[in-house]
Amino acid sequence: MPDIKHFDPDAALERAERLFWKHGTGSAESSVQAVTTATGLNRSSLYATFGSKHDLYLAALRRYLDHRARPAFRRLAEDQRGLPAIRDFFTALIDIRCTGEHSGWGCMFVNAHVDPQHNDPGVRALLDEHHRLLRDALRSALQTAVRLGQLATTHPIEGTAETLALLAYGINLRSRAGATAEELLGTLHSALAQLSPRA
Amino acid sequence: MPDIKHFDPDAALERAERLFWKHGTGSAESSVQAVTTATGLNRSSLYATFGSKHDLYLAALRRYLDHRARPAFRRLAEDQRGLPAIRDFFTALIDIRCTGEHSGWGCMFVNAHVDPQHNDPGVRALLDEHHRLLRDALRSALQTAVRLGQLATTHPIEGTAETLALLAYGINLRSRAGATAEELLGTLHSALAQLSPRA
DNA sequence: GTTATCTTGAACTCATCGTTCCAAGAACTG
DNA sequence: CAGTTCTTGGAACGATGAGTTCAAGATAAC
Numbered sequence: 001m002p003d004i005k006h007f008d009p010d011a012a013l014e015r016a017e018r019l020f021w022k023h024g025t026g027s028a029e030s031s032v033q034a035v036t037t038a039t040g041l042n043r044s045s046l047y048a049t050f051g052s053k054h055d056l057y058l059a060a061l062r063r064y065l066d067h068r069a070r071p072a073f074r075r076l077a078e079d080q081r082g083l084p085a086i087r088d089f090f091t092a093l094i095d096i097r098c099t100g101e102h103s104g105w106g107c108m109f110v111n112a113h114v115d116p117q118h119n120d121p122g123v124r125a126l127l128d129e130h131h132r133l134l135r136d137a138l139r140s141a142l143q144t145a146v147r148l149g150q151l152a153t154t155h156p157i158e159g160t161a162e163t164l165a166l167l168a169y170g171i172n173l174r175s176r177a178g179a180t181a182e183e184l185l186g187t188l189h190s191a192l193a194q195l196s197p198r199a
Numbered sequence: 200m201p202d203i204k205h206f207d208p209d210a211a212l213e214r215a216e217r218l219f220w221k222h223g224t225g226s227a228e229s230s231v232q233a234v235t236t237a238t239g240l241n242r243s244s245l246y247a248t249f250g251s252k253h254d255l256y257l258a259a260l261r262r263y264l265d266h267r268a269r270p271a272f273r274r275l276a277e278d279q280r281g282l283p284a285i286r287d288f289f290t291a292l293i294d295i296r297c298t299g300e301h302s303g304w305g306c307m308f309v310n311a312h313v314d315p316q317h318n319d320p321g322v323r324a325l326l327d328e329h330h331r332l333l334r335d336a337l338r339s340a341l342q343t344a345v346r347l348g349q350l351a352t353t354h355p356i357e358g359t360a361e362t363l364a365l366l367a368y369g370i371n372l373r374s375r376a377g378a379t380a381e382e383l384l385g386t387l388h389s390a391l392a393q394l395s396p397r398a
Numbered sequence: 399g400t401t402a403t404c405t406t407g408a409a410c411t412c413a414t415c416g417t418t419c420c421a422a423g424a425a426c427t428g
Numbered sequence: 429c430a431g432t433t434c435t436t437g438g439a440a441c442g443a444t445g446a447g448t449t450c451a452a453g454a455t456a457a458c
Contacts (some may be wrong), residue, residue: 002456003403003404003405003406003455003456004404004454005405006406023315024313026223026224026226027225028315028444028445032445032446033444043407043408043446043447044405044408044448045407047447048404048405048406052446052447053446106312106313110372111313113313113372113376114305114313114314114372114375116223116225116226116227116228118375127376128376131373131376153393155389155393156389158389159386159388159389159390159392160389162382162385163366163386163389163390163393165369166365166370166372166386167362167365167366167369169365169369169372170364170366170367170368170369173313173372174312174330174365174368176312177312177317177323177327178323183361186358186361187361187365189358190354190358190359190361190362191362193354193358194354194393194394195393201425201433201434202423202433202434202436203424203425203426203435204434204435205435227414230414230415230416231417232414232416242417242437243435243436243437244435244436244437246416246417247434247436251416252416252417
């Protein structure tokens with residue numbers, strides 16, 4: 001008896017995700033009006049499907065985590081090459097941040113730290129989950145590097161993983177201010193050189 | 200003949216600075232109405248003194264740079280102790296970010312990277328100036344550390360300064376999501392351990 | 399085809415946004 | 429004290445914010 005949706009909810013969510021990724025929730029370019037324009041659906045369908053704007057933002061964050069961040073983290077964690085895995089993870093990150101369609105957008109989760117809604121419990125939980133996933137993936141790769149005898153230090157790798165996670169945040173952030181890929185790759189090279197044994 | 204201002208413009212600017220620091224420009228808590236409430240002056244005086252909201256934000260950023268960031272950078276650059284200077288700079292940073300009045304606010308310039316206005320040329324110029332100042336101060340301190348024979352690496356210190364700058368950004372960012380001082384101090388300790396000669 | 403149920407479009411609510419305007423008041427000069 | 433000029437309070441501007449409502453349209457079950 002019921003009618004069915006005349007659109008693909010996930011396709012609409014993906015459009016909203018990109019809007020919030022680029023502009024956050026506090027910009028005129030990410031108003032509900034802008035979302036309706038970008039997705040092609042109207043207010044009624046939007047609210048009936050996703051609830052409030054805040055709910056939509058949460059869903060968009062979740063989608064970014066599941067569709068963009070988590071796969072990259074998983075590849076990193078499962079890469080058995082050690083330091084080269086970390087290097088490739090960061091070079092791919094820099095490439096995405098500085099070139100192509102999403103250039104200058106930064107990371108949606110880094111941006112979310114500064115969003116007007118960043119203190120909301122739902123947002124905060126996602127921030128923590130994202131951070132934990134990133135740190136753990138780096139720790140796995142570092143663990144592999146230890147196994148392969150690639151690391152110079154004898155310090156616990158927990159701290160190194162956390163340091164690299166913060167480095168990733170810094171890269172994501174600076175890419176929003178127009179930092180070039182060359183610039184960021186140079187910084188990456190320097191940071192990784194600290195990890196390798198002395199020449 | 201003319202009347203004079205019935206308030207202290209810099210005191211008002213300081214109030215606005217705190218509002219934009221904590222909430223950015225895109226939040227309901229940093230509306231012009233909120234600024235008038237926080238500063239005690241009304242719209243007319245606000246606009247007559249600072250111009251548009253965007254101009255006020257620029258002035259607030261400039262004030263943060265001159266009154267908060269630059270003095271800390273200068274102390275770091277002029278500190279002749281080398282690595283301990285860098286350590287103290289970061290521990291003071293973490294302290295400010297995690298305890299006291301400004302706890303959880305992060306760094307106004309890190310936040311500005313994500314603000315709706317971050318692509319404005321005036322804002323962008325300030326972001327670059329801030330980044331250059333931070334990086335140069337770290338480079339000066341590292342240079343001193345080299346002179347004192349405190350560094351483990353033979354790599355150029357340019358990259359290390361940039362890496363530490365991005366680490367600072369990461370610390371500032373995570374402090375907004377409730378990262379504890381212990382957590383961040385641990386990460387700092389690990390990062391600095393990479394710089395010191397092996398035990 | 400009828401009917402029940404969901405979707406959809408568009409008008410609408412009320413609040414707030416940034417900004418402007420103007421009359422009333424205050425302060426310095428002479 | 430008179431006169432000039434700026435400041436100040438508060439109302440008002442048009443635009444836009446998020447969210448709701450409801451009749452009209454579409455769909456599938458019977």
